[in-house]
Amino acid sequence: MPHTPYTPDRPPMPESPEQLRARIPGWGADLDPKDRPAVPQERHEPEGTGARRRGFPERQPEERPRERSIEHGTLTPVFGTSAPLRGLSGVVRRYAYRRFGEGRAAHWLLLIAADRVDVVESTVLDAVRGRPDNLIAETGVRGELTHHGWSSRVGAGRVDVRHEALDPLIVAGPWVLAGLGVVAGVRALVRRARGR
Amino acid sequence: MRAMVYRGPYRLRVEEKPPPRIEHPNDAIVRVELAAICGSDLHLYHGLMPDTRVGTTFGHEFIGVVEQVGPSVENLRVGDRVMVPFNVYCGSCYYCARGLYANCHNVNPNATAVGGIYGYSHTCGGYDGGQAELVRVPFADVGPAPIPEWMSDEDAVLLTDAASTGYFGAQLGEIGEGDAVVVFGAGPVGLMAAQSAWLMGAGRVIVVDHLEYRLEKARELAHAETVNFAEHRDVVVSLKRMTDYLGADVAIDAVGAEADGSFLQHVAAAKLKLQGGSPVALNWAIDSVRKGGTISVMGAYGPIFSAVKFGDAMNKGLTLRMNQCHVKRQWPRLFEHVRNGYITPAAMVTHRFGLDEIAEAYHVFSAKLDGCIKPLIVPGAG
Numbered sequence A: 001m002p003h004t005p006y007t008p009d010r011p012p013m014p015e016s017p018e019q020l021r022a023r024i025p026g027w028g029a030d031l032d033p034k035d036r037p038a039v040p041q042e043r044h045e046p047e048g049t050g051a052r053r054r055g056f057p058e059r060q061p062e063e064r065p066r067e068r069s070i071e072h073g074t075l076t077p078v079f080g081t082s083a084p085l086r087g088l089s090g091v092v093r094r095y096a097y098r099r100f101g102e103g104r105a106a107h108w109l110l111l112i113a114a115d116r117v118d119v120v121e122s123t124v125l126d127a128v129r130g131r132p133d134n135l136i137a138e139t140g141v142r143g144e145l146t147h148h149g150w151s152s153r154v155g156a157g158r159v160d161v162r163h164e165a166l167d168p169l170i171v172a173g174p175w176v177l178a179g180l181g182v183v184a185g186v187r188a189l190v191r192r193a194r195g196r
Numbered sequence B: 001m002r003a004m005v006y007r008g009p010y011r012l013r014v015e016e017k018p019p020p021r022i023e024h025p026n027d028a029i030v031r032v033e034l035a036a037i038c039g040s041d042l043h044l045y046h047g048l049m050p051d052t053r054v055g056t057t058f059g060h061e062f063i064g065v066v067e068q069v070g071p072s073v074e075n076l077r078v079g080d081r082v083m084v085p086f087n088v089y090c091g092s093c094y095y096c097a098r099g100l101y102a103n104c105h106n107v108n109p110n111a112t113a114v115g116g117i118y119g120y121s122h123t124c125g126g127y128d129g130g131q132a133e134l135v136r137v138p139f140a141d142v143g144p145a146p147i148p149e150w151m152s153d154e155d156a157v158l159l160t161d162a163a164s165t166g167y168f169g170a171q172l173g174e175i176g177e178g179d180a181v182v183v184f185g186a187g188p189v190g191l192m193a194a195q196s197a198w199l200m201g202a203g204r205v206i207v208v209d210h211l212e213y214r215l216e217k218a219r220e221l222a223h224a225e226t227v228n229f230a231e232h233r234d235v236v237v238s239l240k241r242m243t244d245y246l247g248a249d250v251a252i253d254a255v256g257a258e259a260d261g262s263f264l265q266h267v268a269a270a271k272l273k274l275q276g277g278s279p280v281a282l283n284w285a286i287d288s289v290r291k292g293g294t295i296s297v298m299g300a301y302g303p304i305f306s307a308v309k310f311g312d313a314m315n316k317g318l319t320l321r322m323n324q325c326h327v328k329r330q331w332p333r334l335f336e337h338v339r340n341g342y343i344t345p346a347a348m349v350t351h352r353f354g355l356d357e358i359a360e361a362y363h364v365f366s367a368k369l370d371g372c373i374k375p376l377i378v379p380g381a382g
């Protein structure tokens, strides 16, 4: 290892500004911080959108009770209305919002748990409604065939290949576990009904 | 209308959904011409973001034609071709008044810790996104802008997020003349950050990733030196060696929650959801930058705790800067750079998929197949 003395100077630039300007289109165009859009930080919205003139926005009608963070003093005047709360996942989500602030892990862990419940609920519901999920189509694994799954990975020295093997487990695992659980439950019931 | 719909981790399909309505006087409905999948969408797709509901439509990078406007809309007309920043924001609250559009306080009832984002879970406001034929655009007077006629559609759609975010990431790094800048991640955000670092006067730009095809793009498009971390036993030591054992002046994290490089950290975060994000790249940034250096975090992390090496950051006296990008604020200057050819967003586009092929598109982008860097979705096709 070469000896590297620690001196007060910063290491020299490998190339001079002139060389960089010649080699890289636009080098130094924003060298002056004044040319950079985020400077200064406290810059007011350029007039012209009309939003500041109009002040606090009109309120979007709340057609059904909208869950909100308890860290908000009011329902925000505008909000998304996609996928309203429903089912058991809805109960868990509503509880997470009502009971816990955003600083609490419980808030987020409950929401993640509700996400998993939602997947089960929705899968069952859509199967009953005659729009069953097609796991193969929905995961897009066909892309492995149409977009060189093998040659994109093998010999490329990628590190993500090691954990990609877990993906099918993550997708299918909960369903397999749920299936085994149902089988075990049914067995137990049958055993009990038979008076063991 | 047809729209991409989330069905659970790693699963989505196209469904017929009721078309979006004008729900507020300043709403517009936009017919999407071109949309993109972002690295951020992968965090949703993998089930990492709390309150990602089945049935929601993703997509926060899109351009299209105004189809309908609410009664108070003044700045848009039906038929206008617009590019829509990924931020949903009001333009009048405490944060918007200070240019912090990504932190708008009037659009996300679900959380105060993050602003509003199209198609990005209920944690970001519960808005459906643009990977669909039609999308509701709130505050139509504030966010959308007409696409300049000299601009290509590819550049326009990438300016709604990835290109603006990369440029913003370089700015937060407070790069000075001659600075050595390390960019972690050679995805669209990292590539744009690397290009932008030069504009701000960087003396060296080093891009780190493990996907050789992306590093090639970093060399060719961003004129950067590259480090393939899979070839280094300890990439932090290698970066120190490359920077006279001082460390780089600035490091930019353009990787985020699903960082690779530590099997355990990745599995704990991305697979088991035991932390808000795998902090591998962020920790590499903290450890490889010089004392007193600056770290700009563009990579996205979830709201739960992550194992970030704060002690090192403190002892080294680092400045950590980060945010979601305030997209529209970047545009006037960035448009000039795109027009001059200093920044070339469209050059990152590798794939186009029809809406019907969107499940495949997500898989190809997520698994990084076929040299994929940026996939576009064309709702009108297929």
Ligand SMILES: NC(=O)c1ccc[n+]([C@@H]2O[C@H](COP(=O)([O-])OP(=O)(O)OC[C@H]3O[C@@H](n4cnc5c(N)ncnc54)[C@H](O)[C@@H]3O)[C@@H](O)[C@H]2O)c1
Pocket: B038, B039, B040, B041, B042, B043, B161, B162, B165, B184, B185, B186, B187, B188, B189, B190, B208, B209, B210, B211, B214, B229, B254, B255, B256, B257, B258, B259, B260, B261, B280, B281, B297, B298, B299, B300, B301, B323, B324, B325, B373
């Ligand atoms: N702040 C914002 O406003 C904003 C906007 C857009 C995207 N993002 C975030 O930026 C990140 C990148 O987005 P993208 O679209 O470029 O995603 P991407 O998935 O295409 O790119 C991420 C890259 O990081 C690489 N990588 C993984 N682990 C690494 C490590 N330890 N060190 C170096 N590289 C590593 C991957 O191989 C990949 O090439 C995401 O987290 C996304 O959510 C933030």
Ligand SMILES: [Zn+2]
Pocket: B038, B039, B040, B041, B060, B086, B161, B162
């Ligand atoms: Zn994004």
Ligand SMILES: [Zn+2]
Pocket: B089, B090, B091, B092, B093, B094, B095, B096, B097, B103, B104, B105, B106
């Ligand atoms: Zn606002």
